[in-house]
Amino acid sequence: MxxxxxxxxxxxxxxxxxxxxxxxxxxxxxxxxxxxxxxxxxxxxxxxxxxxxxxxxxxxxxxxxxxxxxxxxxxxxxxxxxxxxxxxxxxxxxxxxxxxxxxxxxxxxxxxxxxxxxxxxxxxxxxPLMEAEEELKRLNIQLREANKRLENLSIRDSLSGLYNHRHFFNTLEELDHRLERYGHSYAIILLDVDNFKIVNDTHGHLFGDSVIQWVSNLINRSTRLEDLCYRIGGDEFGIILQDGNLENARLAANKLCTMARENTIQEDGHTANITFSLGVASSDEIKGAKNVYELADQRMYVSKASGKNQVN
Known part of the structure; x- marks a missing residue:
């Protein structure tokens, strides 16, 4: 060959x-x-x-x-x-x-x-490779959704469904940074349920939980979409008006006060008339998130000491 x-x-x-x-x-x-x-x-x-x-x-x-x-x-x-x-x-x-x-x-x-x-x-x-990639995409979507749910749980109060104490103060710090950088003011409303301990002791803790949920729903209904609503602890609630001033906060707080007076909670044979003591403050009045919070807190206690069911 x-x-x-x-x-x-x-x-x-x-x-x-x-x-x-x-x-x-x-x-x-x-x-x-x-x-x-x-x-x-x-x-x-x-x-x-x-x-x-x-x-x-x-x-x-x-x-x-x-x-x-x-x-x-x-x-x-x-x-x-x-x-x-x-x-x-x-x-x-x-x-x-x-x-x-x-x-x-x-x-x-x-x-x-x-x-x-x-x-x-x-x-x-x-x-097989494409199917593995699609499965990986699906799992990544599930993971992102799970992480989002976990993150949401970490910043939500389980009873009221509102944002919690931690998220409240973190948000105030973020708004302080925004104020320093862009000059955008904010305002806060602090709300305490009048005579909550008496209601709780009289009607029981389950009814007390119902009151917390009733107040939370009332806050959600009476605030704007851009407002952030919180249960800070116990029977104390907070609202952050992200682009608000003192006048906006007073109007919103008076609206809440009026709505509470005009509504009665009824649950499992128990009835209660709920009122609020509220305090408002704005970053236009005083600098620093801690100071704005403390000013609103002082005014809320003035409302309680002055007969409750009012805004200061």
């Missing part, structure tokens, strides 16, 4: 080995996008017993038309430009409802004179 014959035989053996054993699909097409050579894996993909059974056929014999139209467009571009299409992700929705994902590489096919006589390509089934 001559050296030339040996080389030709080696080329043929290499081609056969690759075409018969590659797990990736391999195909060759002519200028009309008709198959002229196919690997065993490519034939198996379409349940063809022999790769030769695919000769003379095209993608239209195996794939949906909309899928093939995109492939044909790629092949026309490759033939005209000589530029390959590399790493294209393709999706095949099979008639049985199964979805197959491929990563495809497509190249121009040359003859010995360097003329483009068709295309050839290889594709790898990456369905």
């Amino acid at each position: 001559s050296q030339k014959e040996a080389l030709m035989l080696a080329d043929e053996l290499v081609t056969q080995t690759i075409m018969n054993n590659s797990e990736d699909t391999i195909y060759f097409k002519n200028l009309e996008s008709v198959f002229i050579l196919n690997s065993k894996a490519h034939a198996n993909q379409f349940n063809e017993k022999d790769p030769r059974d695919m000769l003379g056929k095209s993608d239209y014999d195996y794939f949906p038309a909309e899928f093939v139209d995109v492939a044909i467009k790629d092949e026309r571009s490759i033939i005209e430009s000589g530029e390959p299409v590399l790493g294209r992700i393709e999706r095949w929705d099979k008639p049985n409802g199964e979805t197959i994902w491929f990563q495809a590489y497509k190249y121009p096919l040359y003859d010995k004179q360097g003329n483009i006589i068709g295309t050839w390509g290889t594709s790898r089934n990456i369905t």
Whole structure:
């Protein structure tokens, strides 16, 4: 056997080995996008017993038309430009409802004179990888939602559903920083339920819990969407008007006072008339979140000492 014959035989053996054993699909097409050579894996993909059974056929014999139209467009571009299409992700929705994902590489096919006589390509089934990525995305969404729920639990009071003591003072600090940087003032309202201990002792702790929830609902109904509502502790509540001033705070506090007077809580045969003592303060009056809070707190206690059911 001559050296030339040996080389030709080696080329043929290499081609056969690759075409018969590659797990990736391999195909060759002519200028009309008709198959002229196919690997065993490519034939198996379409349940063809022999790769030769695919000769003379095209993608239209195996794939949906909309899928093939995109492939044909790629092949026309490759033939005209000589530029390959590399790493294209393709999706095949099979008639049985199964979805197959491929990563495809497509190249121009040359003859010995360097003329483009068709295309050839290889594709790898990456369905497990895509499914794993989709599952990872789903799990990440679940994790973000869980973290959001946990974060919400950490800043919420479980009985009232309002923001808690920790969130109240953190927010005041943030508003102080905003005030220093942008000059945006804020105001706060502190609210104490009048005679709550008497109500609690008279009607029991379960009714006391109902009062806390009733007050929380009243606060939510009477405030603006941009206002932040808190249960600071026990029967003390707070409202932060993020872009408010002292006048805004007084109006909101008087509205709360009036609504409480005009409503009665009734629960499980128990009835109570609830009133509030309120204090308001603004960052326009005094600097520092701690000082604004203490000023509102002092005024709330003035309201209690002056007969309750009022705003100061």
